[in-house]
Structures are given as structure tokens and as C-alpha cells.
Amino acid sequence: MNIKGLGTATVVLLFASLSFASPALADDTEDLTRMLHDFLAGVTEAETHDRFWADDLIYTSSSGSRTTKANIMQGFEERDETVPDAPGPAFSAEDIQVKVYDDMAIVAFRLVGTPPENAEELGLQNYFNTGTFLKRDGKWQVVAWQATIIPAPG
DSSP states (O other), X not given: OOGGGTOHHHHHHHHHHHHHHHHXXXXXXXXXXXXXXXXHHTTTOHHHHHHHEEEEEEEEOTTSOEEOHHHHHHHHHTSOTTSXXXXXXXXXXXXXXXXXXXXXXXXXXXXXXXXXXXXXXXXXXXXXXXXXXXXXXXXXXXEEEEEEEOOOOO
């Protein structure tokens, strides 16, 4: 069927509904991108992980192992707070792609690690990461995550 067969009222309603959907999609894309940046900035904080990961998370690491949110959070509980953390790399995201599908979204990006100042070479790898986000009760959280090492050129 072409637009001529739809009638003027139907075409107007179709375009009106499309125009109302765009701001929500843009807002979700901005929210998810901001969440990713906030997560990477606070990656050493338990509260950051608690907000970011859903309770039913399935996380597949670049080494092929699987874990859950409970395991991730347990790692923070077992950390010895009396021993100061050595400065680690700062992480950021590049080449971010966000695809929103109603209450589900895919966020894919390249993870970039920057070593701390005056640190010896850490031998940082580059990774592609893909997260599946689900919006529940108006709140986005990751339900599945996949990390893949980007092979070195050559």
C-alpha cells in the first residue's frame, strides 16, 4: 500500500506518532551513553556496579568465563579496605553505538585504558564490549555483557 491509499488523517497521525517517539529515543540514547561514561569513571566503586548491573546479569568475560552480579559484588565485599589500592588505569569508551528497542537497548563500544601517570607500561589490551540493557520501572540496567579482546594488528 502506498501513502495515497492511507488517507490524510492516517498520514498525519503516522507522522505525529513518529515525531513523539524521537525525543524519547534520543533521551534514552543520551541516558545510556551517560550511564556508560559514569560507570567507567566509577568502576572501582561498589555502588557504581550495584546501579549498573541488574540482579539477573550474565557477564561473559574476554577470557570466556561467566559471572553474575552477585559474584561481582562479592569481590567488593572481600576487598581489604586497610590496604590502599594501587593506582590503576582510567577507562573510557570510544566508538559508542546505542540501539534502543522500546525497553531493551544494546550499547556497543571500544574500551580504552589509559595508564596512570608515572606507571610502568601495563600492557593494556583493547576490548570491544557489548551490553544488553533492560528498562524496568523506568530504570536502565545491564542484563547481559560481553567483552572481547581486540587482536593486535599484524
